[in-house]
Each structure stands twice: as C-alpha cells, then as structure tokens.
Amino acid sequence: xxxxxxxxxxxxxxxxxxxxxxxxxxxxxxxxxxxxxxxxxxxxxxxxxxxxxxxxxxxxxxxxxxxxxxxxxxxxxxxxxxxxxxxxxxxxxxxxxxxxxxxxxxxxxxxxxxxxxxxxxxxxxxxxxxxxxxxxxxxxxxxxxxxxxxxxxxxxxxxxxxxxxxxxxxxxxxxxxxxxxxxxxxxxxxxxxxxxxxxxxxxxxxxxxxxxxxxxxxxxxx
Numbered sequence: 001x002x003x004x005x006x007x008x009x010x011x012x013x014x015x016x017x018x019x020x021x022x023x024x025x026x027x028x029x030x031x032x033x034x035x036x037x038x039x040x041x042x043x044x045x046x047x048x049x050x051x052x053x054x055x056x057x058x059x060x061x062x063x064x065x066x067x068x069x070x071x072x073x074x075x076x077x078x079x080x081x082x083x084x085x086x087x088x089x090x091x092x093x094x095x096x097x098x099x100x101x102x103x104x105x106x107x108x109x110x111x112x113x114x115x116x117x118x119x120x121x122x123x124x125x126x127x128x129x130x131x132x133x134x135x136x137x138x139x140x141x142x143x144x145x146x147x148x149x150x151x152x153x154x155x156x157x158x159x160x161x162x163x164x165x166x167x168x169x170x171x172x173x174x175x176x177x178x179x180x181x182x183x184x185x186x187x188x189x190x191x192x193x194x195x196x197x198x199x200x201x202x203x204x205x206x207x208x209x210x211x212x213x214x215x216x217x218x219x220x221x222x
Contacts, residue, residue: 043199047206050169054210057165061158061217068154092219095138096211099170102131103208106177110201116191118184125181128204132174139167162214166207173207176200 105128112120143160150160180200183189189197 037195039195040198043195043202047202050206054165054213057162058213058217061162064154064158091138091142092215095135095142096215098131098135098138099208099211102128102135103205105131106201106204110194110197113189113194113197114191118187118189121189121197122181122184125177125184129174129177129181132170132177132204136167136170136174139163139170159218162218166210166214169207169210173200173204176203 105124109121109124109128112118112124148156150157177200180196183196
C-alpha cells in the first residue's frame with residue numbers, strides 16, 4: 001500500500017518531460033490531429049462555393065449556345081484557337097500542360113511536408129509558382145491574338161467571362177502559393193502543422209480541374 005502511494009506521489013510530482021510537450025508552432029488552428037479539422041472543413045466549404053460559381057458560368061455557356069443561332073462565328077469564321085503553335089502545340093494546349101504539371105509539383109510538395117521535409121516543400125513550390133505564372137502570361141498573350149473583344153457578340157462576352165474569371169482564380173492561387181512559399185522559408189510548417197499548404201493544394205487542384213472543363217468546352221467542343 002505504501003509503495004502504491006509513493007508511486008502515485010512520484011507520478012503526480014514528476015516534472016513534465018519536454019518531449020511530452022508540442023513545440024509552440026505545433027499548436028493553434030493549423031495543428032492537424034486529423035485530416036478534417038475545422039480549418040480543413042472551411043477550405044472545403046470555400047472551394048465548394050467556388051465550384052457552384054463556375055457551375056453557374058458553365059450552365060450559362062451551354063444555355064446560350066443552345067438558344068442563340070448566331071453563337072458562332074464571331075467575325076464570319078470560327079476563331080483560330082491554335083495561336084502561334086509552338087513545336088506543333090497550340091498555346092491553349094501548352095497552357096493546359098503547364099497547369100497539369102503544376103498540379104503534379106504541388107502534390108509532391110504536399111507529400112513532402114507530410115514527411116516533415118521542408119526543403120523538398122520549398123523546392124517543389126518553386127516550379128508550381130513558375131508554371132502558374134507561365135499560364136497567366138500565355139493567357140494574356142492569347143487575348144492579344146484572338147482578334148475579338150468582349151463586346152463582339154455573345155460568344156465573345158461569355159468566352160472572356162469564363163476565361164477571365166478563371167485567370168483571376170489562377171492569379172489568386174499563385175499569390176496563395178507564394179505566401180506558402182514565404183512561410184516555408186520562415187520554417188513555419190512541419191509534418192503536423194501544414195494546413196495552409198494543404199489548403200493551397202486543394203485550391204490549386206480545383207483551379208486545374210476547372211481549366212480542363214474550360215479547355216474541353218471552349219477549345220475542343222466549341
């Protein structure tokens with residue numbers, strides 16, 4: 001009995017081992033005891049609202065396309081989508097490849113920080129950001145070569161609305177990834193604390209999926 005009381009005294013009076021405590025940066029909203037924390041649900045809800053937004057834009061596109069006989073052409077003939085082919089690949093196709101590659105590099109970056117590898121996270125974020133910027137530059141260059149403006153018919157207006165909003169979201173994703181990159185340089189992410197990285201990844205994958213839909217709808221189906 002006495003031995004039991006002494007054991008309890010020792011346990012109660014034991015000083016906390018530093019190894020038992022989480023580092024200061026392991027706590028807070030970004031700590032991830034489970035994949036679907038409150039912060040992750042917030043990210044999912046935000047991306048879901050964006051999905052409804054683009055769903056409405058796609059619905060508008062197909063509704064007008066079915067109802068308006070003069071949907072195309074814009075200037076008497078269908079616009080040439082293969083703008084300044086590079087090695088036989090049109091610019092929209094090249095932009096698509098860039099975004100798909102950026103999704104791959106982004107996912108590799110997420111997998112790296114899950115292992116606690118901040119160096120790999122940093123290294124894979126760099127090409128992700130560069131590919132996103134290249135897409136925006138390519139889209140801007142395409143706008144200068146299309147030969148029509150938003151005021152030139154319903155199709156032109158819807159085209160610029162869809163691609164313009166998507167471009168704005170890509171810009172937001174590039175900024176988001178740049179902030180994550182800066183925080184990576186500051187050593188703010190660990191294997192247990194990286195909600196911002198996963199949030200940026202989910203948003204970036206969403207932007208890529210939307211572009212695949214746009215590319216198929218506008219440049220392939222027409």
